[in-house]
Amino acid sequence: MAENIRLSAPALRVLKVFVEKPREQRSGAEISRTASVGAGTLYPLLARLEHAGWLTSEWEMVDPAEAGRPRRRFYRLTAVGQAAAVKEIGDVQVLPGALAWNS
């Protein structure tokens, strides 16, 4: 699957966030803050990564009526996504605002 995907710099930053702690699930707000990717780019990106099977998502386990707030949607790396992301991130070194290819 990974060979069919061309990853942009924001996508690599998002994947890096997940790879650092692959078992943890994260909300869109947390991903946006940690990866420094704006919502305009982030949500289409998450949708496509989810479609590719790299990420999976589920609702926060709260009752919105009881909690008095909307539920967060949590994203998590799949096993397939983890393997592919590690490979992709291994090929490039993600720097703030730039990409540098590892030699």
Add this chain to the structure above:
Amino acid sequence: MELLIAAAAAVLIHILANEACAHAPGLTGRLIGLAARRLPIAIRDRYREEWLAHMRDLPGALTKLGFGVQCVVASQALRAIPEEYWAQSRQRLIKVRDVEMLVDTNVLVQILTVFRQVKSEADVVAHLEREIEKLTAEGGDAPLTARGRKQMKDFASAFTKMTDHLGEIEVQVEEEHEADAAPEKGSGEREGY
């Protein structure tokens, strides 16, 4: 006179800033509503709730307002994705030891069939590959789609890495997931993110 103008300007800016901050959450909510309404029906409610939750996690009224604008931008990109992509389908999360992935229900049936046939984990990949070949060649009542074939291959690929030890195979299938079905894609297609 200049001092008076500067003072008046400062007061005016202060008032406008206060007004902007007071109205920003409501305006952001309206922007999110607008962004959500631009989306296909199948995902409208999901993103509305997700974005409202995201907005609540942001500090500051102006940051929230900026987020609302970005949601409109996101909706433009999400709208560009073909509508069939969002057609609702049901998927299951399958877990076998450390391997887990979301698969379409028909693919889950194929994978479970393989697991019922095999005696050891080492056999699983070989059986999966044979099953893919058979279903691809025969078609039959439930021919594998390109998407299904890809899911089975991905599963086999992920499982290959986990076959260090043999033993009893335990398959867990979690509850149904809301999933976004995707249109068939050509194998050579590249996606940009």
